[in-house]
Amino acid sequence: MGLAQEGPADRGIEEYKNPYSFPNKVKEMDAKKKKVGVILAGCGYLDGAEIQEAILTLLALDRAGALAIVMAPDVAQAKVIDHLTNEPVATEQRRVLVEAARIARGQIQEIVDAKELDALIVPGGFGAAMNLCTFTTEGTKMRVEPQVIRLIEQMRAADKPMGFMCIAPVIAAKVLGSHHPRLTIGSDRETAAALTAMGAAHVDCPVDEIVVDERLKLVSTPAYMLGPSIAPVAAGIEKLVGRVLAYCE
Numbered sequence: 055m056g057l058a059q060e061g062p063a064d065r066g067i068e069e070y071k072n073p074y075s076f077p078n079k080v081k082e083m084d085a086k087k088k089k090v091g092v093i094l095a096g097c098g099y100l101d102g103a104e105i106q107e108a109i110l111t112l113l114a115l116d117r118a119g120a121l122a123i124v125m126a127p128d129v130a131q132a133k134v135i136d137h138l139t140n141e142p143v144a145t146e147q148r149r150v151l152v153e154a155a156r157i158a159r160g161q162i163q164e165i166v167d168a169k170e171l172d173a174l175i176v177p178g179g180f181g182a183a184m185n186l187c188t189f190t191t192e193g194t195k196m197r198v199e200p201q202v203i204r205l206i207e208q209m210r211a212a213d214k215p216m217g218f219m220c221i222a223p224v225i226a227a228k229v230l231g232s233h234h235p236r237l238t239i240g241s242d243r244e245t246a247a248a249l250t251a252m253g254a255a256h257v258d259c260p261v262d263e264i265v266v267d268e269r270l271k272l273v274s275t276p277a278y279m280l281g282p283s284i285a286p287v288a289a290g291i292e293k294l295v296g297r298v299l300a301y302c303e
Contacts, residue, residue, distance in 0.1 A: 087121035088302045091171040094126045094154035095181030100135035104179030107277050108157050110288050111177050114295035124162045126154035127201050132184040150185050165201035168208030172302045178220020189224045194251045215271040215301035217294045223274045227254035238265040240276030262289035273297045
């Protein structure tokens with residue numbers, strides 16, 4: 055029989071006792087990073103957050119040295135869609151927070167207050183239009199989740215930057231309509247008209263570019279409202295993240 059060896063759990067105890075240990079250094083480093091809230095609407099583009107948009111956002115933030123604070127409201131999904139058949143699954147019920155945790159590798163929480171963030175970004179996916187608000191069923195008369203309204207209004211009151219992509223700008227238009235924000239969802243006429251009806255000024259934009267409202271520190275990009283593939287979507291998201299972080303300086 056071989057000699058017993060010290061296991062990871064044994065080493066972990068000593069590391070946490072040591073103020074210069076790796077976990078403590080990580081916490082110290084994270085404390086110095088810009089904290090960017092990322093609201094996810096579930097997991098999957100047909101009934102939750104658009105996964106590629108979410109991952110590209112998290113990747114761009116990490117590469118830029120920012121700390122993503124991933125959040126989701128703990129509410130029931132409006133519906134569950136089979137992503138293989140594109141058909142509703144009437145027998146299933148899922149919760150937005152639980153599903154979004156898949157993307158965040160479990161590192162997720164409910165919606166925080168603006169005082170804990172330097173900036174906010176909201177990826178798209180149909181979940182943004184059916185779980186974070188009711189745009190898919192009620193159009194311009196839509197309701198927005200109260201937690202989401204609270205955070206967006208707090209961010210605006212504190213003059214902190216925000217980014218919205220894909221269909222998520224409908225939320226910004228509804229909550230911030232009285233401020234008449236400049237936003238884009240790409241070039242879809244019907245959705246653009248809805249934004250205008252809610253008080254926003256819509257600006258047509260290609261997938262790999264952004265629209266910036268300097269006055270309100272708002273940035274938006276079409277993402278998969280236009281697509282058609284991940285590379286141009288990534289280009290737009292990277293620009294959005296870069297501009298949002300630039301406002302944090």
